[in-house]
Amino acid sequence: MLRRDWLALALMGVPLRAADRAVLDLLGEMATALSGGDAHDFLAGFDSSMPGYGQLEANVIALTQQNEILASIVLTNEQSEGADLVVELDWMLEIRSRQPAGPLVRRRETVTCRLAKRKKRWRVTALSPLGFFSAPLH
Numbered sequence: 001m002l003r004r005d006w007l008a009l010a011l012m013g014v015p016l017r018a019a020d021r022a023v024l025d026l027l028g029e030m031a032t033a034l035s036g037g038d039a040h041d042f043l044a045g046f047d048s049s050m051p052g053y054g055q056l057e058a059n060v061i062a063l064t065q066q067n068e069i070l071a072s073i074v075l076t077n078e079q080s081e082g083a084d085l086v087v088e089l090d091w092m093l094e095i096r097s098r099q100p101a102g103p104l105v106r107r108r109e110t111v112t113c114r115l116a117k118r119k120k121r122w123r124v125t126a127l128s129p130l131g132f133f134s135a136p137l138h
Contacts, residue, residue, distance in 0.1 A: 023085060023115060026122050027073055034071040034093075039064040047116070047123040052130045062135040063095070070094040076110070084125070085115045095136055105136040 026045050033041035039060045046053060063069065070093070077088040091111040096104045114126035 023087070023122050024075070026115075027075070027087075027089070031071045031073050034060075034064070034069055037064045037069060045124055046127070047118055047125045050125045050127070052127070056127065056130050056133060059130070059134040063133055066098060066135050068096045068098060073111075081114075083116065085122075087113050087115065089113065091132065093132075097136075103136070107132065 030042050030045040033039075033044075039057075042060055042064075043057055046056065072092045074090040075087060076090050079086050089111045091107075091109060093107040094104065095107065096102065109129065109132050111132055112126075112128045113124045115122045116125045117123075118125075
């Protein structure tokens with residue numbers, strides 16, 4: 001089984017009530033992009049006008065340039081708020097420094113995302129905590 005297949009399976013932990021398959025696909029694509037070190041594709045899942053996007057972009061670029069990453073997410077809760085969807089994700093990162101004999105850092109946290117449709121596609125419009133995606137200090 002490929003890593004991206006495992007990531008997609010992890011997303012199916014909680015049956016969705018309000019979201020469609022496109023939300024699961026987006027979250028899976030984001031986790032796969034981060035695991036592949038592709039900051040651009042990971043950030044494509046966000047609305048660039050969201051609060052804190054500049055900080056998130058800088059964090060993710062530094063994270064992917066300095067480290068090898070294994071990302072996995074499990075959907076633990078979701079609720080509709082009007083046309084938006086708020087999801088809670090049990091997000092795990094294994095971050096290994098690209099430096100020789102560099103450290104391995106493991107992070108696990110509940111990450112809350114607000115999603116909205118932008119031009120018929122779901123996009124993350126708010127994320128908390130933003131610092132979860134910062135590069136560790138080596």
